Structure formats: C-alpha cells, structure tokens
Amino acid sequence: MLRFDDLSLFVRTADAGSLSAAARALDVSPAVASAALKRLEQELDVRLLVRSTRSLRLTPEGEQFLVHARAALLSLSAGRQQLAGGKAAISGELRLSAPSDFGRNVLLPWLDAFQREHPQLSVRLLLGDRVSDLYRQPVDIALRYGIPEDSSLLALPLAAGNRRVLCAAPDYWARHGVPQEVEALREHNCLLYMLGERVHDRWSFTQGKRALNVSVRGDRVSDDADVVRRWAVAGQGLTYKSWLDVAADVQAGRLQLALSDYLGEATPLNLICTHRAQLTRPVRLLREFLQTRCDELLARAPWA
Structure with a gap:
C-alpha cells in the first residue's frame, strides 16, 4: 500500500531536485528519505528517479506518476479542510x-x-x-x-471579457499624432512583444462585422510584457496590450487610448x-x- 509520507517525499524531491533538500524540508534524515523513495519504487515496481552523487532527475515514468502523486496529496488536503469545517x-x-x-x-x-x-x-x-x-x-x-x-x-x-487596447504616452501622441484608422499604425513606432521565437507584429481589430489586421513594426522588441509597457509609458512608442495590464496607467493619465471606435483582440484571463x-x-x-x-x-x- 502506498504511504502518504512516501508520496510527500517523492513530490518534495521532484520539486527541489534534491533528495537532501527534500529531507530537510520534511525534517527527516537523508537515510530515511532514501528508504522512502526505494519503498515507493518497490511498491510501484518502477524506477521514478535517476540518482547520482551530483544530480537527480525524474525518469519518464517518474514524470508521469508525479502528476498523480500531486493530485492525490491535494485531494487528501482538501478532504482534511472539509473535515475541519468550511468556515475554518x-x-x-x-x-x-x-x-x-x-x-x-x-x-x-x-x-x-x-x-x-x-x-x-x-x-x-x-x-x-x-x-x-x-x-x-x-x-x-x-x-x-x-x-x-x-x-x-x-x-x-477570471476575466472572460478582457481585450487588448491600443495606447501610448500623451507625449508620444503629441509628437506623432493620434491614428484614426488601423492602417495608420504602419507609420508609427510599435513596441513589440515576443513569446518564444515569435514576434507579435500582426495586430487584429474589429469594427462591427469587419475584421481588420495590420502588420506593424518598431525599433524595440522584448520577451517581457512589463518591459513593453514601461517603454510605452516612457513615450518610446505605442503598444497593444491587455486592458487589465494598462488600466491603472490609463486611469492615471500615463497612457492614453486610441482607435476607440475599434474593438481590440479578445484576451481572456484564465x-x-x-x-x-x-x-x-x-x-x-x-x-x-x-x-x-x-x-x-x-x-x-x-x-x-
């Protein structure tokens, strides 16, 4: 039968990437921790971890079992909370x-x-x-x-109705003018976001039943969305961001919206x-x- 403390030790070890670190977190000796992992592997009849003097990694079977071990521990925790009372x-x-x-x-x-x-x-x-x-x-x-x-x-x-909005600092709009049409974005310095190897340089809008897409470009690209927002606040260009991300800047006047006659791309938060x-x-x-x-x-x- 699988033991609760053996499952806890296995999950802690996978999270920490270290058997000794997991043992310290659970306040047991390294020998007890090693015995627990061996006992779990014997019970499952499978190798969960590959261990050496310098490294530890999950086997493919270990990665597969880790999902179920986490779920089992969470389920037990939820059961304890229910027994303790909903108002605890x-x-x-x-x-x-x-x-x-x-x-x-x-x-x-x-x-x-x-x-x-x-x-x-x-x-x-x-x-x-x-x-x-x-x-x-x-x-x-x-x-x-x-x-x-x-x-x-x-x-x-969490926010199913969230959308992207087009915005820039008041100083940028003062220097370059506020676009009135989606196509006008081609003439602006657009601050671009990159996820993985993909640069998001195609921005989508809708106006009524019309879908409009425009390929944009700019002199700054980052894989950190916070950096892109900071560039915009500093007046370096315009950005196309989640409303949730820029709402405080818009309300404080650090950013101003444009193309309000168009709906930005749906960006639900989950x-x-x-x-x-x-x-x-x-x-x-x-x-x-x-x-x-x-x-x-x-x-x-x-x-x-």
Whole structure:
C-alpha cells in the first residue's frame, strides 16, 4: 500500500531536485528519505528517479506518476479542510505563476489584500510570460491569458471579457499624432512583444462585422510584457496590450487610448490547473477574489 509520507517525499524531491533538500524540508534524515523513495519504487515496481552523487532527475515514468502523486496529496488536503469545517481559516502554501506585467503591477497588491484576509496562508509566486509546464513546475495553478493549447488542462475564467487596447504616452501622441484608422499604425513606432521565437507584429481589430489586421513594426522588441509597457509609458512608442495590464496607467493619465471606435483582440484571463483536485478551498477563494477585482477593472474598460 502506498504511504502518504512516501508520496510527500517523492513530490518534495521532484520539486527541489534534491533528495537532501527534500529531507530537510520534511525534517527527516537523508537515510530515511532514501528508504522512502526505494519503498515507493518497490511498491510501484518502477524506477521514478535517476540518482547520482551530483544530480537527480525524474525518469519518464517518474514524470508521469508525479502528476498523480500531486493530485492525490491535494485531494487528501482538501478532504482534511472539509473535515475541519468550511468556515475554518485557510492555511498552507499557495503556489502560482502569472504573466510578468500582470503579476508585477496588478496581481501583487491584490495578493497582499488576499493575504491580509487570510494571514495563515503563504504564497509562492513565479512570474514569467512563458507558459508554465504545470506537470513539471512546482506550482499549483497558473494565471494565463488565452485558452491553453493543451486540452488536458482545466481553464477557469477570471476575466472572460478582457481585450487588448491600443495606447501610448500623451507625449508620444503629441509628437506623432493620434491614428484614426488601423492602417495608420504602419507609420508609427510599435513596441513589440515576443513569446518564444515569435514576434507579435500582426495586430487584429474589429469594427462591427469587419475584421481588420495590420502588420506593424518598431525599433524595440522584448520577451517581457512589463518591459513593453514601461517603454510605452516612457513615450518610446505605442503598444497593444491587455486592458487589465494598462488600466491603472490609463486611469492615471500615463497612457492614453486610441482607435476607440475599434474593438481590440479578445484576451481572456484564465486560472489554469491540471486537475479539479487542485481546486482546493484556498484556490477557490483566490479565484473568487480575483474575479471580483477583474470585474471592477473591466467595468471601466472603454468598450464597457
């Protein structure tokens, strides 16, 4: 029979990439930790980890089993919380990843407020625009724009009505003029975002039933969406960004919108996880909290 502490040791070891680090986190000796992994591998009759004096890595079978081990531990945790009572304070560690710009400039103060409501909860936040591999990275959930390409992932909406907007600093508009048509964007310095090897230099709009696409160019490209927004605020060009990311800048006057007669590309924000067992009470409460905050920003969107 599989033991709970053996599963915990295996998941901790996979997350830390080190058996000794996992042993310290669980307050057991390296010998006890090694015995637990051997016992788990014997019970499953499969090799989960390849270990040497200098490195440790998951085998293909280990990567496959890690998903189920995480889900089992989360399910047991959720069961304990239910037995403790629905009104009990939430605690433990919530591990999530989020896009760079949204995470730094929007999510951070929201998480501060959420933790003030739930002071026994700790948060581990990973920021980056690359899509997190939820099957391998040590995170429970990810906040991401768009629907995940992997159909096995569960995507729950946080801001389904979010869209991109065209904006630039007032100083930039004063120097170069405000475009009145989508085609006029070809004449502007467009600040471009790159994900992986792809530069997003084709911007899409709609006007009524008309779909309009324009290929743009500029003198600056970054794989960090926060950098692109900062360039725009500094007056270096115009940008085509998620409303959630620039709403505060627009309201403060640091950025001004253009092409208000056109609808920008739909950019829904979703909470993504690998399995419904990961929708623990802390995750459900966080989702409700973030939905409320996103709804407040969307209520002030130019198309609202």
